[in-house]
Amino acid sequence: MCGIVGYWRLDGLEDQARTNLNAMMDLIVHRGPDGRGMHLDPQLGLAMGHTRLTIIDLHTGDQPLTTSDGQVILTSNSEFYDFKSIRAKLSCEGERFASKSDAEIALALYRRHGLDFVEHLRGEFAFALWDGVEQRLVLVRDRFGIKPLYIHQRERELFWGSEVKALLRHPTVPRRLDPKAALNQLMQVMVPGTTSFAEIEAVRPGQMLVFRRGANGRLEREDHVYWDMNFPRAAEREGHGGPSEWITGVRDRLVDAVGVRLEADVPVGCYLSGGIDSCSILGIASTMQQSPVKAYTISFDNPNYDESAIAAEMARAAGAEQEVLHLRARELYGGYFSRVVWHAERTFYNTLSVAKWHMSRRVRESGYKSVITGEGSDELFSGYPFFKRDLFVHGPAEHGADEGFAALRTKMQASNAVFEGAILAEQQAEHPAWNELIGFTPSWIQPWILTLARARPLLAPALREELADYDPIAAVAERIDRSQLEGRHLLDRVQYSWIKTMLEGQILTWGGDRVDMANSMESRPAFLDHHLAEYARQIPPSYRIHGGTEKWVLREAMRGILPKVLYEREKFAFMAPPSNTDPVKRAAVDALVERYASRDACEAAGILDPDRVAELLARNSDDRAEAVRDDILINHVLGLQILHEEFVANEPRVPPEP
Secondary structure (H helix, E strand, C coil), X not given: CEEEEEEEECCCCCCCHHHHHHHHHHCCHHHCECXXXXXXXXXXXXXXXXXXXXXXXXXXXXXXXXXXXCXXXXXXXXXXXXXXXXXHHHHHCCCCCCCCCCCHHHHHHHHHHHHHHHHHCCEEXXXXXXXXXXXXXXXXXXXXXXXXXXXXXXXXXXXXXXXXXXXXXXXXXXXXXXXXXXXXXXXXXXXXXXXXXXXXXXXXXXXEEEEEECCCCCEEEEEEECCCCCCCCHHHHCCCCCHHHHHHHHHHHHHHXXXXXXXXXXXXXXXXXXXXXXXXXXXXXXXXXXXXXXXXXXXXXXXXXXXXXXXXHHHHHHCCEEEEEXXXXXXXXXXXXHHHHHXXXXXXXXXXXXXXXXXXXXXXXXXXXXXXXXXXXXXXXXXXXXXXXXXXXXXXXXXXXXXXXXXXXXXXXXXXXXXXXXXXXXXXXXXXXXXXXXXXXXXXXHHXXXXXXXXXXXXXXXXXXXXXXXXXXXXXXXXXXXXXXXXXXXXXXXXXXXXXXXXXXXXXXXXXXXXXXXXXXXXXXXXXXXXXXXXXXXXXXXXXXXXXXXXXXXXXXCCCCCCHHHHCCCCCCCCCCCHHHCHHHHHHHHHHHHHHCCHHHHHHHXXXXXXXXXXXXXXXXXXXXXXXXXXXXXXXXXXXXXXXXXXHHCCCCCCCCC
16 A cells, blocks of 8 residues: 555646655655655656555565556556456466566556456555556546545646645645535535545546546546446346345355455454454454454443443454553544544544544554454445434335334434434434435435534634535535436435445545554455445345344354354444543543634634634533534534644645654
8 A cells, every 4th residue: 555646737847846746745655654756757747656555565566667668657556456366367368577566467457458457456446547658647546435536637737646735735736725615524524526625626436537638738537437336226136035145145255355355465453343344354354364363442431432342352252362442532632633634634523533543553553554444344234323214214115114113213213322413313304405316315414414504604704605505415415326326225325325425535534544544554444345345235125134133144144253242232333432421521622622723713714703613612512412513513623723724824744743
């Protein structure tokens, strides 16, 4: 895994191109501290940079990589699986490789298949490829958006990078927060393809962008969607076998996905929480490894949010070597909070992101560069409580009344009460754009609809006026591909909408890549292997949620590995304790507010209304959901103010250690 940056200027490179490219690479050196390389072509106007984290091939494979004729150049932030078998097959057909790097197979496959080469790539990746013969630049992001990639495009120039901060470091790229994105972040849900910054967009998951010099002397762009989570239409599911077939199919593919992710020239560990996802990963990995697997677990100081005891039971059952990281208020706030905002480049509603930053740092300190994680399981197997709620509420209407749904809905609401205001809305909220898109407003977005009502008044008066006609909820809905929803089961519709928004925009960014690579540590989410995903999307909804049990087919597939307490446990969202649960945490938040969100700071940034922010900080609601929602808004307020200070008010730089 690595970091990539670059730009293409049709009028040729500036005299300071080497200096500028190096400065851009400096800001993402955390993604690749083991080496760096660049390619500069002043006449063509092409600059490509790479910072390397050595996981595969520790001695060769420095980038940029080129074909033997020098015509195709690659910089890649990638982990390609099955690369050894692909390399062997291609070698038998006469292909020659200059390194043992997994990334080099992309060049060989491109030479043989052209732009269709992405169909043959398996793994997590984001890369830039220059084809000198076709005179085209190709940017590609993996199927789920596990690895990040951002661009800034003008008529005659294009900038790209693994992180936005690298783009902002070039002197000609504008540094401005996007007002619409600020409102979307306050309410939590970003519009797919957008970032916190004006004129900076995210390459979307499963997307390939191809740029050429047009006949009019401007950059021409082609957008290709090479993969999507294509759930079958409801009628296409008929005659698809019984439960044992699906259980075996899930087991076989997950075992394979974990197996290929254990391939590395450095040790590979596992993240371990109290959920069946990471526990399944650890259980499989432990059977494959000769020595005990190293497992890393986060422990919180609030028993309502702490899963470390259950994780310890799994570690004992698997014979793993477990390390538990105990986190308190002082680790979740202060300089650690602002540092994680710097890495995430967007706001976050919960300090789980800060906790995971600490975890990745501990993994790196203990000598590991890579871990396998459990992200993606809930998306594939209907694991979240809001998926169940939608089934219990809307299932009878679509599939005939079921008297048991009402009782199941009541039970689920009670068991997830601690998450009201964040994961689940305490009251029904609807939006016409989502009713029209899905057939109802999904439960996952309802808390954020309620949050928006409190978020909009926090904007500075000028921004409130500017955005008076902007509907951030509708803006998110407009980016969802309607063709992927037509004729699909209600679970497929809500899962798809979540995958295209919150999975990529939240879980895989400030909950994944950005806090892991912040400490030069690579995470490998085995459930997001596209071979497994393509199988899982075919599973009938009745086997995903079966008799009120979420992820039923996965539970049955892993039954022999999971301890009984885990096999029987209901899904419990992994979150850090909000600041309203502890006066020490609230004092830590107040210190951050004084540093970043004081009246003077808010007025200087021009994003937020100081009076409304003061009112928010003064509120002390006895209602649990309202208190959680206020904590969320305070986190977002702090995040926006930190983003302004770090990237707009000042030239981007690497901040000091917390």
